[in-house]
Amino acid sequence: MKLNEFDLEDFQRDSRKELIELANARMPFGKYEGKLLIELPENYLVWYQIKGFPKGKLGNHLAQMMEIKLNGLEKLIYPLVRK
Numbered sequence: 001m002k003l004n005e006f007d008l009e010d011f012q013r014d015s016r017k018e019l020i021e022l023a024n025a026r027m028p029f030g031k032y033e034g035k036l037l038i039e040l041p042e043n044y045l046v047w048y049q050i051k052g053f054p055k056g057k058l059g060n061h062l063a064q065m066m067e068i069k070l071n072g073l074e075k076l077i078y079p080l081v082r083k
Contacts, residue, residue: 019077019080020080022037022061022064022065022077023036023038023077023078023080023081024036024080024081024082025037025058025061027040028058032044036081037061037062037065038065038068038074038077038078038081040062040065042066042069042070045062045065045066045069046066048062048066049063049066
């Protein structure tokens with residue numbers, strides 16, 4: 001399947017929106033309640049992976065953040081955090 005120019009623009013816009021949402025997502029409960037997910041310690045994310053990420057958006061965000069941290073890509077996320 002080949003993407004036309006319109007589909008590609010929609011995909012890029014949606015991807016940017018999702019990345020900004022991820023950068024500004026906060027932990028809703030527990031020891032790190034209120035912290036940005038990018039601020040969570042890597043060992044906490046690894047623990048969650050072993051335990052099993054929660055279902056839904058939070059679980060997806062935690063899994064994505066773990067991959068970002070494991071690959072040393074945090075510097076790409078911090079500029080997207082709203083002050």
